Amino acid sequence: SQQGExxxxxxxxxxxxxxxMNCSYKTxxxxxxxxxxxxxxxxxxxxLIRSNEREKHSGRLRVTLDTSKKSSSLLITAxxxxxxxxYFCATVAAAGNKLTFGGGTRVxxxx
Amino acid sequence: GAVVSQHPSWVICKSGTSVKIECRSLDFQAxxxxxxRQFPKQSLMLMATSNEGSKATYEQGxxxxxxxxxxxxxxxxxxxxxxxxxxxxxxxxxxxxxxxLDGYTFGSGTRLTVV
Numbered sequence: 001s002q003q004g005e006x007x008x009x010x011x012x013x014x015x016x017x018x019x020x021m022n023c024s025y026k027t028x029x030x031x032x033x034x035x036x037x038x039x040x041x042x043x044x045x046x047x048l049i050r051s052n053e054r055e056k057h058s059g060r061l062r063v064t065l066d067t068s069k070k071s072s073s074l075l076i077t078a079x080x081x082x083x084x085x086x087y088f089c090a091t092v093a094a095a096g097n098k099l100t101f102g103g104g105t106r107v108x109x110x111x
Numbered sequence: 112g113a114v115v116s117q118h119p120s121w122v123i124c125k126s127g128t129s130v131k132i133e134c135r136s137l138d139f140q141a142x143x144x145x146x147x148r149q150f151p152k153q154s155l156m157l158m159a160t161s162n163e164g165s166k167a168t169y170e171q172g173x174x175x176x177x178x179x180x181x182x183x184x185x186x187x188x189x190x191x192x193x194x195x196x197x198x199x200x201x202x203x204x205x206x207x208x209x210x211x212l213d214g215y216t217f218g219s220g221t222r223l224t225v226v
Contacts (some may be wrong), residue, residue: 033214040222041184042204043155044119045214069157085144099206101155 006089006102014110019076021088021105024069030092032065033099034074037086046074046087051094079109113139113209117218124195130189132221134205137188140185141207145215146178149202161188161205195225 007022025032033052035043048067048073049056056063062075076083089102114137124130134144142163147155159180160168167180177180177199181192188207204220 035214035217040202040220042217042219043206045212045216048213097208098157098160099145100157101147106152106156 006105009103010056010106010108012081012108012110013039013080014059015079017079017109019079019083019106019107021074021087023031023072023074023102025072025102026070027091028094028095029067032063032072033090034061034063034072035088035090035094035101037088037104039085043088069107074091078106081106081109081111084109112218113137113207113212113216115141115205115207115216115218117205117221120219121222122222122224126196127194129191129197129211130195130223131162132192132203132205132223134190134207136207136209136216138223139207139209141188141209142185144182144188144205144207146180146188146190147204149204149220151202155204158190163188172201192223195223197225198215199223207215 033048034046037043047058047063049063060077065072086104086106090099090103116135118133144161146158149155155171158173161180161182163182169175182188202220202222206215206217208215
C-alpha cells in the first residue's frame with residue numbers, strides 16, 4: 001500500500017529555476033526520506049529527515065517536515081538538466097522498518 | 112558505500128514458466144531486504160519483507176505462492192515469480208539498509224516481461 005500522495009504529479013521547469021514538490025503521509029513516522037529515480041533505473045537516496053527535525057539541507061536540496069500536517073516538501077534550487085528524474089518521498093513508520101513510498105513527482109528540467 | 116546488486120537487469124520469459132531474481136548486498140550484511148514492484152509511471156509498491164533465516168512477510172494482496180522469497184544468507188535474497196503470466200510483467204526492485212547509512216540502498220531493478 002502507498003503511504004500518501006505527492007504533489008504535483010509532474011513538473012516542468014527551465015534550468016536555473018527552483019523545483020518544489022510536496023508529500024503527504026497518513027501514519028506516524030520515524031523518519032521521511034526522499035529518493036530520485038532516473039527512468040527505468042534503481043532509486044538513489046537523497047536525504048532523510050527525522051520526525052523530530054523540521055528542516056534539513058544537503059547541497060541544493062532543502063527538505064521540510066511538518067508532522068502536525070503530516071507533510072513534507074523537497075526544494076531543488078538552481079535546477080539542472082541532470083535533475084530530470086522522478087522524485088519519491090518514502091516514510092518509515094514509528095514502529096517497524098518498512099519503507100513505504102508516495103506517488104512520486106516527475107520533474108523535467110529543460111535546458 | 113553500501114551496494115546492492117540485482118540480477119538479472121531484464122528478463123523475458125514465456126507464460127507458465129518461473130523466473131528467479133537475485134538481490135545481493137555486496138559490502139554489508141542485510142538481515143532484512145525488501146522487494147518492490149513498480150508499474151510504468153507509477154510508484155513503488157512494497158510486496159514483501161525478506162528476513163534472513165525465516166519466512167518472508169508479505170503485504171496484503173500479494174500472493175505468497177506466486178512470489179516466493181528466500182533469504183538464505185545475510186547477503187542474498189531471491190524472488191521467484193512462479194507460473195508467470197503477462198500481468199506479472201513489471202519492474203521489480205529490491206532494497207536493503209546498511210545500518211551506518213541513513214537511507215536504504217536499492218538494486219538497479221529487474222524488468223520482467225512475460226510473453
